[in-house]
Amino acid sequence: MTYFAYLDEFGHIGPYVSREDPKYHQSPVFGLAGLVLSSKRVREFGTWFFKRKCQLLQWEIDRDGKHPAQWEKKGSSLYTVRNVRKYPELRRFTNRLFDQINEISGFVFYVGMRKTEPLDAHRPDKGPSILNY
Incomplete structure (x- = not known):
């Protein structure tokens, strides 16, 4: 079986x-986070997600005047502590998102590293020390 993984980074390198x-x-x-789906379910999930995105963020999409398929909102500006507390629809959407991924036998994952090395040991050209094996 073939799988598709959608990856995104979080934090700052x-x-x-x-x-x-x-x-x-x-x-x-x-770190990195993402979701993995069977290739047979990717189109179905993409359609489901696009519809939910348009419902949840319609006001912002309309305000910006872009086609919804080309409009993007950064997760870091959507998932703020303030927004999660203030907007129950965001919490409902998030629960529905995880439920949908689970329903089509996909899964979510994440891995993050706390930066503990001294400043002079920072070598972005070499990647995180955990990856240098």
Whole structure:
């Protein structure tokens, strides 16, 4: 069987010192997350997701004037603590999303690494030390 994986990164790949550091304050974590679906279910899921996206974010899509298929909202601006608390429809959508993935025998995964190496050990050209085996 063939599978499709949709991957996205989270956090920031650059070094991190602290939230108070004037230069290295973006994110203490970097990682990948995604979902895996059978190739036989990808089109079905894409259609389902597109419809839900249009329903949930119709106001913003209309405001921006782009075709919904070309319009994108960054997850980091959608899934803020404020938005999750304020908008029950976002919480419902998220639960429906996970239910739909599960219903079609897909799965969600994530892996993240806390940045603990000293600043002078940061080597973005070499990738995270966990990957250098």
